[in-house]
Amino acid sequence: MPRLNGTRLGAIRAYFFGFFICTAGFLFGYDTGVVGGVLTLKSYIKDFGYTDETTVSAVMVSLQNAGAFFAALGIFPISDRFGRKYTIQVAMLLFCIGIVLQVVPSHSLVCFYIGRVVSGVGLGSATAVVPAYSAEMAPKEIRGMVGGGMQGLFAMGVMVSYWIDYGVEVGLPAISRQWQIPVGLQIVPAAVLGLGLIPMPESTRWLAKKGRLEEALTSLQWIRASESAEVKAEFNEIQTGLEEELRATEGVKKRELLEPANRYRIALAFFLFLAQQCTGMTSLAYFGPQFFKTLVGNNNSQSLLITGLFGAEKFVTCTTYLLFFSEMWGRKPTLYITAFMMTVCFVIVTVLHETTVATTPSGPTSAGKATVAMIFVTNAIYQFSWGPVIWPYTAEIFPSRIREFGVSVAVSSQWLFNFLFSLVTPYMIASMGSYTFVFFAACDFVMGWVVFFFVKETRGKSLEEMETLFHSNAAFNVALARDKGRASADIHHNEDAVPSIEA
Template sequence: MLLRVSILSTGRWIRVQLEDEYAPIGLVQCVGGVLTLASFQRDFGYGKQDQTRTNALSVGLQQLGAFVGCFLASPIAERYGRKKPLVLFSIVFCIGGVLQTINTGSLTTFYAARVVSGLGLGASTVVVPMFSSEMVPTELRGQIGSFFQLFFTLGIFTSYWIDYGASFIKGKPTIQWQIPIGLQLLPALLLGGGVLTLKESARWLSRKGRHEEAWESLSWIRGDDSRSTIDEMKAIRSGVAAEAQETEGFELKELLHGDYFRRVFAAFCIMAAQQATGATAFAYFGPQYFTLLVGGGQRVLLLTAIFGAVKVAACGAFVLFLANTFSRRQVLIGGAAAMAVCQIATAVVVKIRPAPDDGSVTSSGIVTVALIYLFVAIYNISWGPMPWPYMSEIFPARIREPGIAVGAASQWLFNLLFSLTTPYMMERLGWGTFLVWGVFDVAICVLTFLFLQETKDLSLEAIANQRFDKRV
């Protein structure tokens, strides 16, 4: 599927391409619901005593593959562009998805397949924001970049409801878990096929001296060949010429010095902070978290599915109405503060009124569920969507590709860290898990206020030319 949207901006129609490369991300990660299905536990031969380790490895190993994939993506994208690598990464992901869907009865094989899928997934998260930042007009960059998170949440939303529906399959046959696992192939196939209908990045084509193709790409995505588009093409060619001089003789060790290091470190920290909010851990282990809040039972899958719907609604509202309204700093500082309140309040309620063993409905359970829904809504209008466009826009041309790779790798590194530790946190800390996330959110709020630099409404060239050592 390819969504082509015409947006009226600055007196002209701009055709903005919203690629389906965002779609696979959410669907393939939410294996937590599948791990609660009795049929999966039976076919792979593990019991309750092994659930914590299985949960951690099933999610964490995919993030390990994604972390490695980030470093493979940049050189491939530099040589072959943006389209062909995304097709390749989709194929790699699908190979892993097929191996996961086959009932091998071996957790080792399942784990290995998760790593393979992660390679394709992580590599895509480097190329997608790179592609987006190169093709989207300055005034729409924050909004279009935020679609990354919107499609993430749509995938999560879909997977939650599929898991919930699969839990009603009678007799608990193997197909009960194969349906949700196998359906992750669909958005990946849409990515691989859909990206073939796009034009290659105009900036990348200009860098390779393919100027006629670059003009064709830019005029197609803008939907016209007006004077403003001609001027934009001239600016791109001029910028590319400057970039060629800037990147000549580049060495990776430059990332460790001066202003370049500050930008790379900022990207590393902001993507790490996105994971440290606790929201991604909720996405992966939703059923397990709701068990802490309301006790066991099939309703935890329903609560998790509603959780996914809240994510989609909040992120959609942000992308459509709020993305260009507030500054980057306002969104991120306010979001972290509000999330801290929700998490700490949840910890207090769960500590005072733990979930009953019989799974009965209690007022404290209703309150904590409401707090978590509010938490995830706030995340999806702040730290969910905003880090992706911010990370993609802060680098000058000389270090853009390795810089974005470092930022995306940071996201997957801390994704891996929290994926492996969250099941053990829930098992051993219980209510303290929410307190940990709340303390992290407080720290994120303070550090963002002190150090984050504003980039809203600035061109990539303007951001590159300003020193990255003070707030503006």
Template sequence: MGRLKGTRLGAFRAYFFGFFVCTAGFLFGYDTGIVGGILEFESYQNDFRYTDQTTVNAVMVSLQNVGAFFAALTIFPLSDRLGRKKTIQGAMVVFCVGVILQVVPSHSLVCFYIGRVVSGLGLGAGTAVVPTYNAEMAPKEIRGMLGSGVQWLFALGVMISYWIDYAVEQTLPAVSKQWQIPVGLQLVPAAVLAIGLFTQPESVRWLAKKERYDEAWESLKWMRADDGPEVKAEFAEIRTGISEELRASQGMKKRELLEPANRYRLLLGFFLFCGQQCTGMTALAYFGPQFFKLLVGNDSSRSLLITGLFGAEKFITVGIYILFFSEMWGRKPTLWISAILMSICFIIVVVVNNTTPKPDKEVTSAGIATVAMIFLTNSIYQFSWGPLPWPYTTEIFPTRIREVGSSVSVCSQWLFNFLFSLVTPYMQASWGSYTFLFYAALDIVMAVLVWFFVKETKGRSLEEMETIFNSKAAFDVEVARHEGVPVSTSVEGLEVKHKKTHDSSE
């Protein structure tokens, strides 16, 4: 676990804030998890009276991903104008409207689908802005841990949704409330996040970017629960970094995204979230019951139970990684080594499943072995591609384009989420367990790309990223921090001598 300097209250606030805003990840996970279960419910099929199970499976998931994709792609101008906090609160309101449209007793798939798109808009906007908000407030010592909190809360949401699906399937008759309860419960965490943010400060770096320095200083001082030399030095570094970004890109607008350093970072962000989906683990999260039926036989209750255990393992393993290993291992080796290991596990699953008798109602030893291998793959994913893209794709961008970079990165997640959620039911129907072989090949490709193109960022401040990526806005971080130490407590006294800092950098 990263060692955090400063006061105990500041440490508490940093941890609380970091994991609280990741409630958006919980919503993402919960929504991901309930889908596969309710699609197995007789009550859902009876209420909406459809016959093409495969198409409904594909459309129900993919439509929300379409809404999330467009929201994540277009939300950054609103985030830049209104701030991180208000944008997330607005996104949660939109998400709640979508959930209400889904649970009303319309008996219309069209109404349900519209609700999926609307809730997708809120979910996409929230998951795009939250990583940026988190990165801009987190101390660098624990930024990786807090950024990875999105995945931990995602895993918690998945786990809870699986067990709620299993519970209502076992205890409630096949009537409307059997599927309405799991869907409607999404309103609770969304409301908690929207209301709870009233107690939290706006992003320090966003306020500084808007030249609202008094508010930025108060926000940082409150978050660190301190106004001593280290906090002043951090504030000086933030102000210098933003000033250097503005100086380096003065008079430029969209063209600055095409600068070599920024173009490289945008492609990295796009690739990492694309890679997160290419592992196949999100497809497993959406369609867990359907996948486990391929391995242990056609029994809905059994597959829901295994899916629940799968979700519990997901939450436990990612929690262990975030608490004990997130600031211990480098980002780059973790990504490429885990991709190779997941590929090996998927290949073993395919070989065992296709060289042993097919399970029916009875569980076979081969079925148990393949499920165990899927659980192992899940653990590897939760130590790598699950949590790491969230902090990595926010820490590499400068403040000036962080909204754009985060939006591009997260929208690539939703884009490939959409593609894989749309085609996976058809792949399952046509290829069976050979679907795992497809994801094994993608894992190998990702390992190669990480080896050649991903840069290490562990333990570096957001301002130091300019040097790592050879940006025009690079500056001497140590000089900037030194300039901030001897100043008085007044915000006016925190002015940084930009010319002197720039000359020292040269």
């Protein structure tokens, strides 16, 4: 794990805060994983009385993704006005309301669908705001690690949901509570996040952008647990960056979005979240039981067990990456190398499945087991790359004044294509079988080349240094700004006054 300058308490706070707000990722992962298993439970099918399982599967997942898409796309003005903290808390309240609508014994798919949309609005809002909140508070030395915590907690949520699905399948009779328990448990982490944010500080950079400089400095000093000259230097860098943005854009946001450097960043962030969905791993997370039935036969308990192991591997590999490799490997080479590796893995999966017998009356064959093993290898590769890297990368590349908009566009693209793939994947599985993996292999191949030519390396750089990296009009000498901040702290170390930004 990377070492942080400053106090031990500051390091503890930085890690705790960064991973705590990523509880939104846990919710995202739990909801992603729980649906596929719930839809295979006989109790759910009996309570809602439907026969077209493919359509219900597609609509159930895609409705929440649609609500999340519109929320993520439209949340940035609310986050800009009211702040990151309060926006996330209201989002968690909406999410809980949506879950209540899903678990009430209505026996109505329409009521359940409405609950999915409402919870999707809350979830989409939170996932669009958390990356910006994390990037604005994290020290640059661990920004990739704590930002990637969205994927780490996502993987944990998927893992927990898979095992809960498996547990209720084998441990409870086919009555209503068999499916109500896994769905209703989502309220617990949502309440923990919403209530747990009460004592937490608002984003330092959001406060500074709003001219609330004393609060901004207090927020930075809290998260760093220090009032040292180094903290004053960092605060001066933040101020200088905001001043340069104001100077370069004359306060006009539309003009900022048209600047070539910002157009490039918005397009890049949109592509990366689109590409994350095109890896095929989110489809596997949603419809793991259905995919594994395709590979090992129509045994519901067995497919849920394999899916549970798949979720456990997801969490272990992602956590290993975050703790030991996230700040060691560059973002860019990690993405393009692993894209090509996943291409090869998916081709092998298809060839194995189409040229060998996967199952016999006595169970899966060696070839069937090898096919599943290759899926697990692909999952591990994804958890070391496209899963955790995209979240911090798309949050850290934007300047403060358009970060809400940029991250909203990026995350909304994630939800848009999440919606698309969740809608079409059941039909792809039904009509294409294992050739579905060929489609994802082709996507991975294209993604690797796009990353190689267009993605810029950001590891180890402060948010203010991104202006120089992307050749923005607001670029400035970051080292000089830090030196001025240290000098000012040394001269006025007994003064409490905070310099102001002129609008």
